[in-house]
Amino acid sequence: MEPDNDSTYLLEGDNSAYASASGLVVPVVTRSGEEPGNTGQSAGATRISGVSIQHTPATKLWFGQVHNDAGFRSVPHHHGEAETGGFVLSGRARIYFGERYEDYIDFSEGDWVFVPPFMPHIECNLDRNKPLKWMTCRTPENLVVNLPEVPDEELLDWVSRP
Secondary structure, eight states: OOOOTTOOOOOOSOOGGGBOTTSOBOOOOOOTTOOOOOSOOBTTBEEEEEEOTTTSSOSSOEEEEEEEOTTOBOOSEEOTTOEEEEEEEESEEEEEESGGGOEEEEEETTOEEEEOTTOOEEEEEOOSSSOEEEEEEEESOOOOEEOOOOOGGGSTTTTTOO
């Protein structure tokens, strides 16, 4: 769309579904320390919601922070139909995937990751002494389907990691 000569902004589309009780459409802020923790969880991975259907007008987006304690890994799980994007804020991560979780990819602070829908995986903190913290975004919501546990010894290079 070409800008108007008088610099008037023309709204394309209807965002009235996001209007507050006063009728005004405004940003919604979730204050630090007030993030709800009542979101889908997997043992070994704690998810805290920053933007979600549970506490904002968002209907097609989940955006939050995930923590893995030092040396811990999640149980096997997938995120249903949700596409997932992640960004490592601090720490060293590993994701196991594939049949019987025989494949893995390592990444660290500043790296981005995309996890396709319905892909079983295990999220790991490679560091035995420091927590792993990352931001995660999903569409349409934070779907979590936990799967049967896999012993540590069956994960290639997990028990023997430095």
